[in-house]
Amino acid sequence: MTTPLVSTEIATQPDTWRQAAALAPSSPLPRRGQRVAVVGCGTSWFIAQAYAARREGLGHGVTDAFAASEFPTGRDYDLVVAISRSGTTSEVLTLLRKLRGNVPTLAIIGDPDSPGREAADEVVTLPFADERSVVQTRFATSTLSLLRAGLGEDVESLAAAAKDAVRWSAPSALLERTQITFLGRGWSVGLAHEAALKCREAALAWTESYPAMDYRHGPKAISDENSAVVFLGSRPDGLVEEVEATGALALWFDEDPQLTLVRCQLFAVAYALSKGLDPDRPRHLTRSIILSGE
Amino acid sequence: MTTPLVSTEIATQPDTWRQAAALAPSSPLPRRGQRVAVVGCGTSWFIAQAYAARREGLGHGVTDAFAASEFPTGRDYDLVVAISRSGTTSEVLTLLRKLRGNVPTLAIIGDPDSPGREAADEVVTLPFADERSVVQTRFATSTLSLLRAGLGEDVESLAAAAKDAVRWSAPSALLERTQITFLGRGWSVGLAHEAALKCREAALAWTESYPAMDYRHGPKAISDENSAVVFLGSRPDGLVEEVEATGALALWFDEDPQLTLVRCQLFAVAYALSKGLDPDRPRHLTRSIILSGE
Numbered sequence: 001m002t003t004p005l006v007s008t009e010i011a012t013q014p015d016t017w018r019q020a021a022a023l024a025p026s027s028p029l030p031r032r033g034q035r036v037a038v039v040g041c042g043t044s045w046f047i048a049q050a051y052a053a054r055r056e057g058l059g060h061g062v063t064d065a066f067a068a069s070e071f072p073t074g075r076d077y078d079l080v081v082a083i084s085r086s087g088t089t090s091e092v093l094t095l096l097r098k099l100r101g102n103v104p105t106l107a108i109i110g111d112p113d114s115p116g117r118e119a120a121d122e123v124v125t126l127p128f129a130d131e132r133s134v135v136q137t138r139f140a141t142s143t144l145s146l147l148r149a150g151l152g153e154d155v156e157s158l159a160a161a162a163k164d165a166v167r168w169s170a171p172s173a174l175l176e177r178t179q180i181t182f183l184g185r186g187w188s189v190g191l192a193h194e195a196a197l198k199c200r201e202a203a204l205a206w207t208e209s210y211p212a213m214d215y216r217h218g219p220k221a222i223s224d225e226n227s228a229v230v231f232l233g234s235r236p237d238g239l240v241e242e243v244e245a246t247g248a249l250a251l252w253f254d255e256d257p258q259l260t261l262v263r264c265q266l267f268a269v270a271y272a273l274s275k276g277l278d279p280d281r282p283r284h285l286t287r288s289i290i291l292s293g294e
Numbered sequence: 295m296t297t298p299l300v301s302t303e304i305a306t307q308p309d310t311w312r313q314a315a316a317l318a319p320s321s322p323l324p325r326r327g328q329r330v331a332v333v334g335c336g337t338s339w340f341i342a343q344a345y346a347a348r349r350e351g352l353g354h355g356v357t358d359a360f361a362a363s364e365f366p367t368g369r370d371y372d373l374v375v376a377i378s379r380s381g382t383t384s385e386v387l388t389l390l391r392k393l394r395g396n397v398p399t400l401a402i403i404g405d406p407d408s409p410g411r412e413a414a415d416e417v418v419t420l421p422f423a424d425e426r427s428v429v430q431t432r433f434a435t436s437t438l439s440l441l442r443a444g445l446g447e448d449v450e451s452l453a454a455a456a457k458d459a460v461r462w463s464a465p466s467a468l469l470e471r472t473q474i475t476f477l478g479r480g481w482s483v484g485l486a487h488e489a490a491l492k493c494r495e496a497a498l499a500w501t502e503s504y505p506a507m508d509y510r511h512g513p514k515a516i517s518d519e520n521s522a523v524v525f526l527g528s529r530p531d532g533l534v535e536e537v538e539a540t541g542a543l544a545l546w547f548d549e550d551p552q553l554t555l556v557r558c559q560l561f562a563v564a565y566a567l568s569k570g571l572d573p574d575r576p577r578h579l580t581r582s583i584i585l586s587g588e
Binding site: 041042043045053056057059062064067068069070072074075089091179185186189197200201204205206208211212213214216217218219220221222223224236237238246282283284285289291 | 335336337339347350351353356358361362363364366368369383385473479480483491494495498499500502505506507508510511512513514515516517518530531532540576577578579583585
């Protein structure tokens with residue numbers, strides 16, 4: 001089998017993160033103190049969640065994240081940031097058009113020649129991070145790198161560390177499990193959701209994702225010797241022991257959770273290949289979701 | 295096999311909903327216009343999500359929901375509402391004690407003799423809705439009924455309609471599927487998460503849950519002829535057809551989504567029994583989650 005497209009794109013992440021971060025100083029990103037909402041669908045929604053919790057956690061201001069289809073009207077925001085790789089996602093475009101003239105909007109888009117460009121007040125495009133793969137990897141993490149750079153975070157060091165992460169091989173003990181749960185805390189909750197989605201899309205796998213502390217409140221029931229639990233970010237006291245007591249494999253990395261997400265991307269691809277699936281052709285999915293009538 | 299405890303408790307819901315709603319006029323529930331956060335763990339978090347979206351959607355004021363472990367400090371709320379059946383959940387008690395003196399708090403608790411009583415400024419107890427079952431059903435929906443009555447909703451009609459819902463039998467076509475996705479919109483997104491959790495806890499089943507529009511953005515990949523998709527609340531245009539095109543069974547009910555949640559509870563129990571599992575003894579779980587050192 002030839003190397004999947006998605007594998008090639010995953011490997012470029014150190015470089016696309018640096019390019020994205022370099023755009024931050026000249027981009028109209030949220031300013032400190034602004035009340036911000038970040039929206040997207042699927043992967044972009046999960047990246048919105050991660051950024052929202054990170055921004056607020058670092059003291060830059062109240063930041064909410066919503067699935068674009070579930071945006072609550074009637075709230076006061078200083079800025080709404082929309083993320084869409086294709087720039088064509090129906091729910092995102094509909095929302096941006098509805099907000100026009102009422103709330104300032106910023107779109108972060110992969111494809112520079114897309115309708116999203118015209119739908120928002122301000123636009124940042126990341127054409128170097130756009131993808132041929134249906135399953136998103138580098139556009140999502142590059143968007144997060146841009147946004148994190150805008151919070152003053154050191155993406156250069158992160159990109160350097162990612163050079164190792166993109167060469168990781170998922171251990172066979174993980175590939176052998178048939179049910180995988182991803183757990184995050186704070187800003188890594190969104191990354192846990194994204195990791196789980198990668199495995200669903202590429203490997204049609206049974207994955208779950210939660211705030212780590214919530215694992216004990218029900219989701220734990222499904223863990224057994226067929227399961228693995230992957231931690232993105234810090235591990236609550238005693239939780240690894242609880243996971244292992246169910247027979248599940250517990251796995252974690254003491255690193256920035258964005259690097260662990262890269263490992264999860266690699267795992268999703270390896271998991272797909274181990275099941276004889278082509279990760280470049282995820283079942284039922286297309287590159288962008290445009291609803292009829294839009 | 296004798297009737298499971300949880301089945302007996304599910305059947306009492308019309309009555310416990312009425313009793314809960316009757317408490318609303320004399321209870322210190324959120325007032326119109328207040329900025330409110332609602333917190334809980336597991337089931338209680340999902341009920342918090344449903345109420346938050348419902349309250350805000352009905353124009354009663356900004357309402358956020360958080361897993362108790364993920365509550366963002368530094369936001370301005372007029373009231374924080376905590377939901378805990380046992381009144382002993384560690385994350386909830388820790389948060390309430392931290393908020394004391396800074397933000398007014400209200401706890402909604404099943405067990406009237408619990409530490410939660412002392413941890414919050416105000417307390418409403420629903421002892422008639424407390425449960426012997428580990429898997430929560432009527433406490434969750436009774437709490438929601440109390441809160442909905444506080445929004446001026448007609449719980450009496452809902453309880454009358456629930457008399458039919460609690461007698462529902464899940465169709466064999468649904469019981470035969472091995473992967474179930476629950477979809478909601480607006481306030482029923484939380485109910486979709488709760489429906490999915492019931493099936494995990496009672497039947498150790500592969501369930502997923504999303505805002506309905508997000509199904510197209512990746513989760514759809516896992517649907518096939520082994521799957522079912524259950525809608526709670528309205529169905530986005532064209533989505534039933536998309537679900538059915540994957541081979542999955544699409545199922546919906548034109549009714550208040552709280553009634554559909556009752557059907558999902560019944561399905562979870564029937565699903566467990568069909569797999570030879572005892573829904574009253576969910577694997578790895580205990581009635582309340584108290585962390586060591588608390």
